[in-house]
Amino acid sequence: MNNSFSTPEIRPINWRVNDFCQAHGICRTSFYEEVKRGELKIIKYGSRTLVPDSEAKAWQERRLLGGSA
Structure with missing residues:
Protein backbone atom coordinates (compact mmCIF):
# COMPACT_ATOMS: atom_id res chain seq x y z
CA MET A 1 0.00 0.00 0.00
CA ASN A 2 1.34 3.43 -0.93
CA ASN A 3 1.10 5.97 1.89
CA SER A 4 2.38 8.97 -0.03
CA PHE A 5 0.65 12.25 0.54
CA SER A 6 0.73 15.25 -1.72
CA THR A 7 1.12 18.60 -0.03
CA ALA A 23 6.94 35.55 -6.00
CA HIS A 24 5.99 37.52 -9.13
CA GLY A 25 9.46 38.50 -10.27
CA ILE A 26 9.13 42.27 -10.03
CA CYS A 27 11.01 44.93 -8.07
CA ARG A 28 9.43 47.21 -5.45
CA LEU A 40 -2.82 46.48 -8.53
CA LYS A 41 -5.05 47.10 -5.52
CA ILE A 42 -3.55 47.19 -2.04
CA ILE A 43 -4.87 47.39 1.50
CA LYS A 44 -3.25 49.04 4.49
CA TYR A 45 -3.20 47.34 7.88
CA GLY A 46 -1.58 49.76 10.27
CA SER A 47 1.71 50.59 8.59
CA ARG A 48 1.72 47.38 6.54
CA THR A 49 0.95 47.39 2.84
CA LEU A 50 -0.73 44.16 1.76
CA VAL A 51 -2.04 42.70 -1.48
CA PRO A 52 -5.08 40.43 -1.12
CA ASP A 53 -4.46 37.04 -2.74
CA SER A 54 -7.55 37.47 -4.91
CA GLU A 55 -6.07 40.71 -6.27
CA ALA A 56 -2.68 39.04 -6.82
CA LYS A 57 -4.36 36.30 -8.87
CA ALA A 58 -6.37 38.82 -10.91
CA TRP A 59 -3.23 40.93 -11.56
CA GLN A 60 -1.31 37.85 -12.68
CA GLU A 61 -4.14 36.84 -15.04
CA ARG A 62 -4.17 40.32 -16.58
CA ARG A 63 -0.41 40.08 -17.14
CA LEU A 64 -0.78 36.68 -18.80
CA LEU A 65 -3.49 38.05 -21.10
CA GLY A 66 -1.22 40.86 -22.28
CA GLY A 67 -1.95 43.56 -19.74
CA SER A 68 0.61 45.88 -18.20
CA ALA A 69 3.76 45.06 -16.22
Whole structure:
Protein backbone atom coordinates (compact mmCIF):
# COMPACT_ATOMS: atom_id res chain seq x y z
CA MET A 1 0.00 0.00 0.00
CA ASN A 2 1.34 3.43 -0.93
CA ASN A 3 1.10 5.97 1.89
CA SER A 4 2.38 8.97 -0.03
CA PHE A 5 0.65 12.25 0.54
CA SER A 6 0.73 15.25 -1.72
CA THR A 7 1.12 18.60 -0.03
CA PRO A 8 -1.46 21.12 -1.20
CA GLU A 9 -0.25 24.51 -2.39
CA ILE A 10 -0.46 26.98 0.47
CA ARG A 11 -1.09 30.58 -0.55
CA PRO A 12 -1.24 33.54 1.78
CA ILE A 13 -4.51 35.39 2.33
CA ASN A 14 -2.63 38.66 1.93
CA TRP A 15 0.82 39.17 0.44
CA ARG A 16 3.43 41.48 1.97
CA VAL A 17 5.10 43.72 -0.61
CA ASN A 18 8.48 41.96 -0.53
CA ASP A 19 6.89 38.50 -0.72
CA PHE A 20 4.62 39.55 -3.60
CA CYS A 21 7.54 41.05 -5.53
CA GLN A 22 9.72 37.98 -5.04
CA ALA A 23 6.94 35.55 -6.00
CA HIS A 24 5.99 37.52 -9.13
CA GLY A 25 9.46 38.50 -10.27
CA ILE A 26 9.13 42.27 -10.03
CA CYS A 27 11.01 44.93 -8.07
CA ARG A 28 9.43 47.21 -5.45
CA THR A 29 9.59 50.17 -7.85
CA SER A 30 7.56 48.25 -10.45
CA PHE A 31 5.16 47.17 -7.71
CA TYR A 32 4.42 50.74 -6.67
CA GLU A 33 4.14 51.84 -10.32
CA GLU A 34 1.46 49.18 -10.80
CA VAL A 35 -0.34 50.48 -7.70
CA LYS A 36 -0.09 54.09 -8.92
CA ARG A 37 -1.56 53.13 -12.33
CA GLY A 38 -4.42 51.33 -10.60
CA GLU A 39 -3.38 47.95 -12.00
CA LEU A 40 -2.82 46.48 -8.53
CA LYS A 41 -5.05 47.10 -5.52
CA ILE A 42 -3.55 47.19 -2.04
CA ILE A 43 -4.87 47.39 1.50
CA LYS A 44 -3.25 49.04 4.49
CA TYR A 45 -3.20 47.34 7.88
CA GLY A 46 -1.58 49.76 10.27
CA SER A 47 1.71 50.59 8.59
CA ARG A 48 1.72 47.38 6.54
CA THR A 49 0.95 47.39 2.84
CA LEU A 50 -0.73 44.16 1.76
CA VAL A 51 -2.04 42.70 -1.48
CA PRO A 52 -5.08 40.43 -1.12
CA ASP A 53 -4.46 37.04 -2.74
CA SER A 54 -7.55 37.47 -4.91
CA GLU A 55 -6.07 40.71 -6.27
CA ALA A 56 -2.68 39.04 -6.82
CA LYS A 57 -4.36 36.30 -8.87
CA ALA A 58 -6.37 38.82 -10.91
CA TRP A 59 -3.23 40.93 -11.56
CA GLN A 60 -1.31 37.85 -12.68
CA GLU A 61 -4.14 36.84 -15.04
CA ARG A 62 -4.17 40.32 -16.58
CA ARG A 63 -0.41 40.08 -17.14
CA LEU A 64 -0.78 36.68 -18.80
CA LEU A 65 -3.49 38.05 -21.10
CA GLY A 66 -1.22 40.86 -22.28
CA GLY A 67 -1.95 43.56 -19.74
CA SER A 68 0.61 45.88 -18.20
CA ALA A 69 3.76 45.06 -16.22
